[in-house]
Amino acid sequence: MKAIRWFIIVAVLTALIASLLTGCGSGQNQDTGDKVEITFAGWGSTPEETRLLDQVLADFEQSHPNIKVKREVIADQYMDVIKTRLIGGKGPDVFYLDAIEAPGLIETGALEPLNAYVSPDFDVEDFEKPLIHAFQKDGKIYGFPKGYSTLALFYNKKMLKEAGVEVPKTWDELRAASRKLTKGNKVYGFGQNPELARTFFIAQSAGGQVVKQGRANFTAPQVLNALQPYVDQHLIDKTAAQPSDVGASWTGEMFGQGKAAMVLEGNWSIPFLKNTFPNIDFGTAEVPTIHNKKGTMAFTVGYVMNAASPQKQASWELISYLTGKQGMKTWTSKGFELPTRQSVAKELGYDKDPVLGPLVAGAPYATVWSAGPTLPTIFNNFNNQFVSAYIGERPLKEALQEAQDQANGEIQFQLYD
Incomplete structure (x- = not known):
């Protein structure tokens, strides 16, 4: 209906x-x-x-x-x-x-x-x-x-100590730390979730709006510029991976298995890690700042x-x-x-x-994680297309243009059909 x-x-x-x-x-x-x-x-x-x-x-x-x-x-x-x-x-x-x-x-x-x-x-x-x-x-x-629950930076204390890495406080520091913490395709410095629920605050960190007047606004230059480094860390640096790259179902599991040294996760991960991976020594920190601004999801x-x-x-x-x-x-x-x-x-x-x-x-x-009544339509279309850019099938702008057009077409149809 x-x-x-x-x-x-x-x-x-x-x-x-x-x-x-x-x-x-x-x-x-x-x-x-x-x-x-x-x-x-x-x-x-x-x-x-x-x-x-x-x-x-x-x-x-x-x-x-x-x-x-x-x-x-x-x-x-x-x-x-x-x-x-x-x-x-x-x-x-x-x-x-x-x-x-x-x-x-x-x-x-x-x-x-x-x-x-x-x-x-x-x-x-x-x-x-x-x-x-x-x-x-x-x-x-x-x-x-x-x-x-908000998101925080979960980090493996042993891995950071062995690599001589301090807990990153900025996104540039996180990217640099990830390079030192990555070991081929067995351990990645950073475990990522390429979906809008986890990247919404990142997408808006350069001043853009993901949702504008109830419509998808993925191709705004500020949004594209904010998301490109996230994709580049996976495709160019090769120091970040999504859970499926290492056979895990979510980043909490990826982290617990020792396949990622750092992840952004929520409060729900704490009992999971303590019960499922009791031997892992982990810490948490606020999400590293982007452009000198604090940000996270709730x-x-x-x-x-x-x-x-x-x-x-x-x-x-x-x-x-x-x-x-x-x-x-x-x-x-x-x-x-x-x-x-x-x-x-x-x-x-x-x-x-x-x-x-x-x-x-x-x-x-x-x-x-709330941005008006059209957000469910908007995030479904973002997720469907963003992953194609994340895995290198096509440029980010091309993928998000299709996602934006599809989302806004569906919203128009819902409102006026």
Whole structure:
């Protein structure tokens, strides 16, 4: 179904459903003192994360004895299921929403604006600004981020020491260090991810915009100039490689296997490396600067409220607890996700932690993986063509011109067909 049609359908149905429900406006639910049940949907996670979330929900129910939370796990095709249920008027009261999907869903009118529910003691200013901005539009807040991860430079301490290399602080230093750390085609100095989710901030580091007025802008000179050194490190220097070049499935595995001395990875890599490659001695650092500017990516998921929920006040109580200081402290206490509240990160000591600290430090200046409702179309086409330039099949400009034309053609078709 075309995007604009879906937006219209959901907006109309949301308004109709809301009009049929009593007691749903002005941030109030229709509780009369009796126990109410709200549905809370999300995707599956590891057993450890599931147990932690169960604990947080149990703590919430204990402190809110009049509210029962029915948790639903949507294991496959999460957004398709959520959209279908919203259209059918059977959406959950509260649910997970990835930042990349937030702009599109906000446009439909399916999400409840949360400004009217927020009290001063909730302390909105405590959230890392780039993360909360991902769930805002026109001054309205439609969700609060539950956790995040930035990218940091993961480096093999032994390899750097043996090569006499310092941890690079600039991108030029990273490229020079990669030359010293590369050993033929067995060990590469730098493991790369040639996809837009990992290179978005690099593509914009020279002042260009990857997405401009909702359209792909890959062939802007600043974007091409920013991405060319990334490709050259693979094709010309031969000091960087993607995971498939060395038989790995992702850069975290590539790094753990000792086939890359340095990679840009997220918080999720830490438990993976400790559990799968316990003997590797690694450190983390902030991503090296480009043109003297700090940059990284941030990936976040928020809690949002269904605009047609019949239990809005109870739904807000859940959201405010999960993203409040106590609930967030419990949820992020094991380090699976980082706290989106600065005060919680400090209380848990993550900002001073030698491994987590560089990830936390990147949050204030990070580029959040979210750039309007057309980003899913834009990044699919970028990824499809960028790899052909990365492996040397054709020039970067030619590949990205095709990607840009294809993406913008699809966007035009979605909007006006």
